[in-house]
Amino acid sequence: MQKEVKVKTNLEQDFPKTSWSKETIMRLRRNKGSMIGLAFLILLLVMSLSADILFDYDELVIKQNISERLQWPSIKHIFGTDEFGRDVFARLVHGSRISLLVATSSVTFSVIIGGALGAMAGYFGGEIDNLIMRVTDILLSIPMTMFAIVIVAALGASTGNLILALGIASVPIFARVVRGAVISVRDVEYIEAARAIGANNFTIIFKHILPNCLAPIIVQITLRMASAIYNTAALSFLGMGVSPPAPEWGVLLASGRSYIRDFSYLTLIPGFTIMLTILSLNMLGDGLRDALDPRLR
Amino acid sequence: MIKYITKRFINMIPVILGVILLVFVIMELAPGDPVLLILGDNASEEARIAKTAELGLDKPLVIRYLKYVSNFFRGDMGTSYISNRSVSIEVLHRFPNTLKLSLVAATISILMAIPLGITAAVKQNSFFDNISMVVSLIGNSMPAFWLGLVLVLFFSLKLGWFPVQGATAGWKSYVLPSVAIGFMNMAAIARTTRSSMLETIRQDYIRTAKSKGISKNQVIMRHAFVNALIPTITIIGVQLGNLLGGAVITETVFAWPGIGRLMVQSVGSRDVPMILGCVITLSICYSIVNLLVDLLYGFVDPRVRSMYT
């Protein structure tokens, strides 16, 4: 988004000026899909934040209760119970904490590292740009899921390593997005003006350039969150991410799989939850993209 | 043109070297001594030293890397710690299965997605458009491994139409795995085709084409579609990459004897040479797919083509 050059005209009386962010929010609110997605995500966030109040972790999520094992959904257990008699709903709610934690931390990691690298590459150009871009080329030529598996294979399966793996795997994507955005505004007049009044590189990158690259970064963040949630579940499903008995969604799927023939709800419900979360993020991302850049519609 | 293709292939070499280096360094971090893994905990001191020397593990990382690379370009990717078989032979043995499944899934999804996207764009905001876009939005969000499980539940366990797993039942064994991985591709390609068609239909040259009096179908197929294909090719490339990367997961769900499953098994048994072999092979495939996609641009778009010469 380029800053508008302010010219005082009599037009301003006729058209009340609304700010860019207000207009964006207005456009976003008009998009039904992204509002539904946002609502689901907020619900998920609230549930995961109050998970400890809703369900006691040790008592309901971890402790086995064989007498109640493999019960189909009922009023007492709305999503049924698993092979150890644990309430699936309670496990899903606590599992959302892991998914959201991994997704937000890994995306934060890649936004910061990738953003800084991309900004440097785009702003300084030349050799630095070349070096950073060759490294991202290498990272991007390993399929993301594979790369995460390699890291987990080397460092061991744990939530922390999963965050690191997914974080590093997304770094090149943010580096590319930010670099492209920086290059597109680097030589615009107002940057030259900032340079002319003696602003240093740091100020120029963080105060002038990055705020103007926000649109593609925000869109990419929602999409990478979706991808991180997918990969968390996928790796845990393979036994390479979060390990049981933690109630991670992929773990739930993997253990439910053994009972798929007779107790299909153990596979269907966690998978459906994963899908809804990713769907919500995708719908929000689509809406954001359209709202932030109406030309792309 | 040939010069350009050669140049692009040569440019791939440093990337491959980088991939090998990266994976090499990461695997270096893996805890545990591979010699103990091979010989067992009770091996004698001498046997351990001899095995370490045999594997070259007493040499510094740089030397081992250079040796691996020089062997790699001679087609030798080392020996498995576990089965003691050649990694190259094992990988080449599994590779056709992964490739076949990916190609079947890719072909079906592209052949379905493009007409779907075009129709949705031409009938923008119609019932058909809305339905197909909701379906592809869901498809785009559905984890392939879960879709695989759901398909197995209904079509194998309940209806018994297709085998639950494996690749031994002829074409029938391809149906569920390729649907599971192809559905997401189809959704993504259809969505991109639709939006780039919508973008193209608004261009001035489409108005020019209409003003010539040619029929609507011709305007769409001859003028709009070819131009809309350019962003679609990009997404097809991305999706083919996902297909290869996702092979790890779907192959596990369907016990498909491909590279992905081999890799998961090797991670489980800490078989470092095998992991390296799988990752590097799939990464090279991925790079080749991206290269082919770039060349396809030139095939479709004369503006890109003129940059080659």
Place this chain on the structure above:
Amino acid sequence: MSNDIENILEIDNLFVEYRTQDGIVKALNGLDIEIKKGTTLGLVGETGAGKTTTGLAILGLIPDPPGVIVDGTIKLNGEYLREKTERQMEKIRGKHVSMIFQDPMTSLNPVIRVEDQIAEVIENHNEVNKQEAKILARKMLEQVGISKNRGKDYPHQFSGGMKQRVVIAIALACNPDLLIADEPTTALDVTIQAQVLEIMKELKMRRNLSMLLITHDLGIVAEICDMVSIIYAGRIVEHGTLVDIFDYTRHPYTKGLFNSLPNMKDRTAKLKPIRGLMPDPNNLPSGCIFCSRCDYAMPICSSVYPDYYNINGHVVACHLYNPENIKEEVLFYGQ
């Protein structure tokens, strides 16, 4: 089509609206246009006055949605175009009426060779095979001053002026009865403008072409046109011969247009732009649309839309020319 019809094009009382989420934009509000066979009419007005919409309406190419033709008739060569089916319109477009668009940079398909883009329209409307169409297309290229060897090239290999020549070649390939040229030179450099205009003039003479030239450039109008219609907010406010409009300007808006041009003889004279902006087409005033910007506005102007006053073929929509209102001091006949 019969040949004894005097007017190649008659548009009568045409209303076009664009119905968008943000409201209804009234693009044309009772437009009347007449073009005699073999003559060129200049349709002159500001950006947003409805000029391009007029061209698209004749071709039946108003984007729908959001565009809707609400009322009015369009008669090409004596046939009512609005009664035609889409199939019949396809036979007319490119054959009987064709259009040159404003921006040559985007008007050509980037992935098709230029000779194929010309051959396409020839093949579509004539009984020729692909090869013959291609040969005719190359001939067309030479007529617009491009070597036929360049036919194999793609649009991105041509400059803006060359592209516009190609667009002209496409438009004239089937010898249309009427050519609509929508700001054909606006996007080009001045020197290239002159070349393109020269080509259009020559082709017009040679083929006895009828033409609707849409422009905001009065210089081009003086150069090419026989008749002139001044359009303002989707209506014609003044119509007459070139001499009528240039030497006996009547409507205050037309006067304003001329005053906005620099005076080469007296360069110290200040430009006199028309004050204000064209009214919002979402919300048109009830009286004369120009009223709020008019220096001669009278009380009646803000409430009643003026009739057309026809003085020997020079038509003007302004209350000043109502015989009842004509007084010595307001009659500014001549300059």
